[in-house]
Amino acid sequence: MTVASASAAAPVITPVEFMRLLADETRLRALLLLEQKGELCVCELTEALEVSQPKMSRHLAHLRDAGVVETRRAGQWIHYQRCESLPAWARQTLAHLAAELAAEEPYWADSKRIVRAIARNRSECK
Template sequence: MTPVQLFKCLADETRLRLVLLMFSEGELCVCELMAALEESQPKISRHLAQLRNCGLLQDTRRGQWVYYAIHPSLPEWARAVCDSVLTDEPEWLAVLQNNLKAMVDRPICC
């Protein structure tokens, strides 16, 4: 992944929020991401597919749930960019994290 590819992938606010939320929270399923961002399943899934195609995310199916996480082979410099945003702008994700914590019927991971 090149810096241009990373920044093109993260240029959309929804994709940026998805990635930062996964950096912060770890592996999440589509329904958790929908609740956190308060967006529809088609919109979230479309953005997740783009992030997976960019090499930022990997997905894992467990029963009826598909979980997404930051790709383990993401370059360290790309991780540092996201970590810097999380460290310097923690309030940027506060609403999303609160939405996630308030989620009813949150799936329990294995």
């Protein structure tokens, strides 16, 4: 799997910038799903979070530009995953949040919907 980041060198994110990104509900929910499932397509995230494609793409672009997620293109589809070069504190924060919020709403429902979205869309967006 070849992953291309938004720029040659991923930006170094500060704790304040990272927390600002997490402060938006759509970005937080998308990041927690990426933390749970690894790589996801925009169409899967859109369906799971019940938001429009333009809204999802706009939030993912913010995360990509900050160096929090990286992309892989497969035909017309763009797949996102958490950037492996994130600082350890940021990776640990996401892992902790994903574990602690898994049974809380709306995150629990997001997890159920992402399973259905993957089953429905995965063959089309490879």
